Amino acid sequence: MATLALRGLIKSYGPVDVVHGIDLEVADREFIALVGPSGCGKSTTLRMIAGLEDISGGAVEIDDEVVNDRTPRERNVAMVFQSYALYPHMTVRQNMSFSMRLAKVPRAEIERHVEEAARVLQLGPLLDRRPSELSGGQRQRVAMGRAIVRKPSLFLFDEPLSNLDAKLRAEMRAEIKRLHAAVESTMVYVTHDQIEAMTLADRIVIMRDGHIEQTGTPEQVFNAPQSRFVAGFIGSPTMNLLDGTVRGNDIEFPGGDSLPLPAHARGVAADGRGVCLGLRPDNVFPDGHGLDVLAPVVREVPVLMTEPLGNETLVSFDFAGSQCIARMLRPRPLRAGASVAMTFDLDRAHVFDGGDGAILASPVDAFEAGVPATPA
């Protein structure tokens, strides 16, 4: 159980900075996810927290103590790696007890800790096997067992589910969530999969190019993205992002399409300003195949393709010079090339600055401010 703080954390490789002065505070027992595209610096940040990378600038604090110069052991952290990193020549029991044997913990106490961890992760029948005799999911559980057996103050996960198939990933997500509830420890979880981040974390930290783009709960980053990048990264399918120019009370897009400027954006997006309109696929749907909308805006659009998912269908269509995605509930057959009336729920649209991508107006703010619905 520990608090974690990153104060102006910097990592440089020669003249190149890969992590640019990150500030972050993690409360005791909080589950925080660092998420972002490949190369954004999330794994490097995790490794600096663990003590596996030297810190070029700033500080890592665990329980309000600066730990920059401490070894991983002295920081009392445990880590689960993407490739499991199990010692191939040792049995599961030996893998899990390795750290305690190094610390010369009495044998009886080692046995007790190993048995307890094995019980939590259902590893009992596997204790005398070697990693090569285990499946991917079993290896990952052993890796977690090796971490929890030491009762560390901080758990670190570096994309632990990346090597698993989709079904196993879902099972292991539940396992990790159960583990967090069981051990009540502070956890820092690195992933490029935003679904993992959304389902597991108390708070999500979205990173890009060595900076933190936004920090918030899953609901906050989903409903109130502070930048175009966050809006496009969080959510599956991704948010539709349409670049256009404000003309009066409308946004004009390339190709001649236009939509009304959302009511909550009027006053912040002046005439002639370049903007980006963001709408989640849930808020765009063929007429009559979505949730109730106060002031629907309807446009005829050509269908490019459909992806039936059973209870819903994802419809790709061409609009505003971009390929957009709509989510169709109570699906009916649609063929590619057909023209369909598409409803846009602009009261749920986000408006970002066309230059730097910063949020200009969001529906969350509009709801709280009591802004009336967008006229069609």
Next chain:
Amino acid sequence: MLEFRTPAGRIAFQVLVTLLIVPFLYPLVVMVMTSFKGQGFVANYSAVLGQPLLPRFFVNSTIISVAVVALTYVCTMMAAFAFAKLRIPWKNLMFYVLLAALTLPPAVLMVPLFTTVLKLGLFDTYWAVILPLTALAVPFTVLLARTYVIGLPDELLDAAKIDGATTFQAFVMIILPLCGPITAVIVVWSMLAAWNEYMIPLLFMQDPAKQVITQLPSYFLSEYGSDETKIITASVITSLPIIIVYLFLQRFIERGLTAGAVK
């Protein structure tokens, strides 16, 4: 594995492989057959095995070979680990200097080695042979072992650090146990080099009681004539221990030499 679907293809492949082996196998076969000639198998082998100093030669060769193998293994694995996994200033330059040593023919090094042995006061001791043989074997074994250790995942060392292991503990408890195949290569290579060495023991040790097994054939050379069949017989007996060691370790050697070739 190469596979041929037709009987003709399989036969042709077998013939080709057999022809390729012949240049290497032929001298061995001739050597063994020659040892049966002259006075015959029993007389030749009795004469050689009856040499009173043979057990002493054998013991000396064993002592020197074991010491060279042990010292080469320790130096090689520590150097390979450092080159492969540690961040050391000028690491690459040091590795290239080590590789440069591979280009020097041992014959060229005899005089400087002899001078060094004399200055260290090691002349006519086992160390006069052990240290130079180790120094000559290490560059090649480091070249092989470094490639092997590079192939071991860095995450294993990270995990060991997280578990509280020092660098040395990670080396001994994690890296070394995973180096079985390359260990076999190092053992056989350095043992071959030490067991079969003739010139350095001849030059650096004068005491007859310290002579090695490769000098056994010279006991059948004389000013007045040479018994060639017994010289050959002595060569066969000298080669036997190495052949036996190789046969035991062959599987590991093949794995060690090809490890890291394919990811």
